[in-house]
Amino acid sequence: MPAGPDRVAETSECESESPSENERARPATSRRRVLSATAAGSATALAGCTELLSSGGDPLRVSVWSGNYADRFEESVVSRYEDEFDATVEIQRGWNDILTNIQTAPDGDPPYDVTITEGNFYYLGRQDDLFHEIRTENVPNVNELIDYYAEFRPTKYGLPVDGAPCTIIHREDMGFEPDSWADLSSAAVQESNGVGVDTGFWWYPMYAAAVGMDDAPLGEEMHDAARHDDVLETVRNWPIESWASSGEDIWQAFQNDVIDVAQWYYEQTAYDIEDYDGLTHTMPEETTGYLNHWCVVKGTDKRDQAEEFINFLMDAEVQTAWSAEMPTLFCNENTEYAGDLAADLPSNSEEAKRIAFPDWEFLAEYSDDLSDEFTEIQRSS
Template sequence: MPAGPDRDAETSGCESESAPSTNRVRDSVSRRRVLSATATGSVTALAGCTELLSSGSGDSLRVSVWSGNYADRFEESVVPRYEAEFDAELEVQRGWNDILTDIQTAPDGDPPYDVTITEGNFYYYGRQDDLFHEIRTENVPNADELIDHYAEFRSTEYGMPVDGAPCTIVHREELDIEPESWSDLSAPAVEESNGIGVDTGFWWYPMYAAAVGMDDRELGAEMHDADLHDDVLETVRDWPITSWASSGEDIWQAFRNDVIDVAQWYYEQTAYDIDDYDGLTHTMPAETTGYLNHWCVVKGTDKRDRAEEFINFLMDASVQTAWSEEMPTLFCNENTEYAGDLADDLPSNSEEAASIAFPDWEFLAEHSADLSDEFTAMQQNS
């Protein structure tokens, strides 16, 4: 999942485009406070961590991406291809919870980036703060090749879906059970194990995973009914959580130290790395949760045409096919051909994509502060 420099993951039911919540706070300062409550958690320490990867001329396109090995793999697979094809330079900047704040606090007409990555949370709050240009679809013809589900479940007016990742279950091969669904995290064999590791920086993913496993409503829709939030929280409380992780390294270290035998983590940070760890494997549940990145043109840029050209480049099937050789991430072009056996786990059509419960921030925004507080209290009391 996307992450700060010390994180190895990001880290996005369908997000509705319903009318804004009546409790939505209008001013930027208040929205930044809400964003902080929802998006930081254990990533608070990552503020101000933007790092310039390549120095470019004033004519270079400035692109903000998630930190950690997302940026590493982006640089290995995407940047050289773009620069060769367009004879242009990308100035890539790494960041996480500082991305929106950097845009909000920049002088008018002088944004820090021309293009930025966003997952569901950032995409929602960035739109509320009017940080992004509308996408002019005539400049993004590859939008015609989007898998229908990604084009329809969340607005593409201000950002185009490109990539993302589902959550997967990491576990020891010798475990008495091979967890196949999120409900298995409540199984006796897991309760009797060393325990479970979960992400704390992005509390909504463990909660959505629990909701998917509860199976009382269709695909995690328990998270979209405030009356059922206590039930979801209780499910997570009942898991034998022994590691509250703020990075992928935390998860791997917890396995090495025999602190956990099972973990909720992100496919993009797991599939190509799991072989580095003896005795570990992972299982992708048939129904799961995950995140989806929308790429946006930042308001105030004087390179709007080039920014849209770049997003169209990212959406190209051949680019995504090559990208998958370096990064095991979900891609949104219906003509992408995944490297290796990734297609066994990652969706290639709308029916398969609909098996991932992407958090609905149109709904969650009203409840996120309370849910975050409850999740934090759970961690502190464990």
């Protein structure tokens, strides 16, 4: 996940949804109500439909995260899809503008046909009725999802494809290897040059702190409002010297000897860290992270092709090849990770359950206050 917004995107009249209610959508709202945004079977499975869905006409417009995510996605995924389906894909890079672009577009004329969303964007987009329901009969690869990813978050309006856990970047010569989030509170880290954390997505440093506290099972402190002050105090006591809004900020802080340790994202770290002398990273056994749900944008005239594209992203062979270009966790149970990625990334439900993914069904009610408190920690550091 490249750069991020300074604040969480929020909507007015945002109601919490209950997974037990089968993800019922609230009534549609006008696309012109602006978000406050500061925050496939394989080709073989759909061979009979390929020419009908994909050839000719306007390109399929796909919104993805900016930065190296988009670069690697275009190189490893888009070209393969275009070759196999005789189609054209137009990649549109973005971040905190993705939801607002959809929200402010004229009815029936969305800016994208398919969009990526992490947990927060997926929650807010569902609340504002921005996505079509996924017709699973058009996405047969849904049957190959790792069970946990199919169950822990609603999939009615978007399907889980990829994501990344948070990892700990640190100097090789520290004489100490931080291998858990509790180590960011250790004397060795307190005596180091300092720590770097993501400032745009405040919830990941907070979840990392909660996982390290270990007062409740795997970050559940974040799902108990009475414990939020304790989590904030843990973050406040970290020796944070770099508040990063992108991977470049983190690498620069290391190069400038500002920090010795950082919280960052595996998919931006594992293949890039070899470019930086004296740095390594350690994946905690229990961590936090994000998961991307891919959605069909309401109003598109390419709904069939959009579902075809999402099905393609979910294909095990596609994800296996994708992993050679991007060290991302994938959700198909038959994906075979490139190199030694499987040592760090989950391949089944039991391993996936060791990642504390933010629960926005709960967290949305407290996000404004938590964001304000996190910002205040940054200002006073």
